[in-house]
Amino acid sequence: MRKLWARIKAALRASAPDRLAVLAGGATPEVIADAETRLGVTLPVDVRESYAVHNGSGDADVLAHRTMGLIDVPLLSLDAVVRDREMWLGWWEDGSFDDRRADPRGPVRAQWWCRGWVPVTWDGGGDHLCIDLDPASGGVSGQVIYFCHEVGPVEVVAPSWRAYLEGYAADLESGRLRFEGGELVALG
Template sequence: MKLGVLFPPDLRASLLRHDGSENWTTGELLSLETIETEWKVWYTLLEDGPFDEAHAKVQTDGRVQKRWWARGWLPIACDGGGNGECLDLVPEARGVVGQVIYMDHEVGDRRVIAASFTDWLREQAEALEAGEYLEYHGELYTRDDAQDAAERDEMNSI
């Protein structure tokens, strides 16, 4: 099954250059293969109907569709627990095609976190350059989480 969507030029360029990263600020920056896999999972769930009642529970500011999931949302990053960022190709009238949205799979939080994929990447790079994330044992953590992990490791080694 093909996704049937045209990827925006900035996402396409990123995939051609890097094709994702397993070590990303929000978990994993998805490869083309993983975007397709994740999209198919959400699409199958949508078609099977478990979201029908959940759409009413979604919280949005009017730029994102009030839906649990929409076919025009391309997963671009995930945290491994069902939450992640999606490229929104089907925004509401106040939204912008290509905006990046956060999707929480448990509570229905749907909000715009960047105006475009390029803006989102820039924000991630700026956070990395500002030292907001640290690498610890080969994984990226927020500064606080990295310090907590180091302290736990130190306590466990006593």
């Protein structure tokens, strides 16, 4: 995972060096274990390894999100992951979503929220990329899904967090994605 983050940072250095300064240092094994205890889940190895390299980016956007158009999003810190998941679980458990139905594409549970979803990014408006630890039939535990606060889960974005980051690194390295004037743009 360190090599993968090094690729992302090298590409960011070329088009958005200011984004490098916002990446937090890695979480210790104790911080990761504490977050897992608070979440009540065991995170996939690739997610734990990623957080050991960078534990969030504050409010600064360093990753890409393409499902509803291209936007850049921050990497949530483990504390923010716990906070956001508790928020969604609270609404789910109090029945706030009882009258809502979801119609996701692909092997994602067709319910508004699921205890097995762990948000790792946030778009500033209620949408997340989540690690799906409880996929529908045909899915893979640890797949990355897009969750929209207006329609619920939308689709699988990548088969794993590693695959998501590898795709992002490749897009930055090839120039298909780059930051221009502080905005993430798709080229070519």
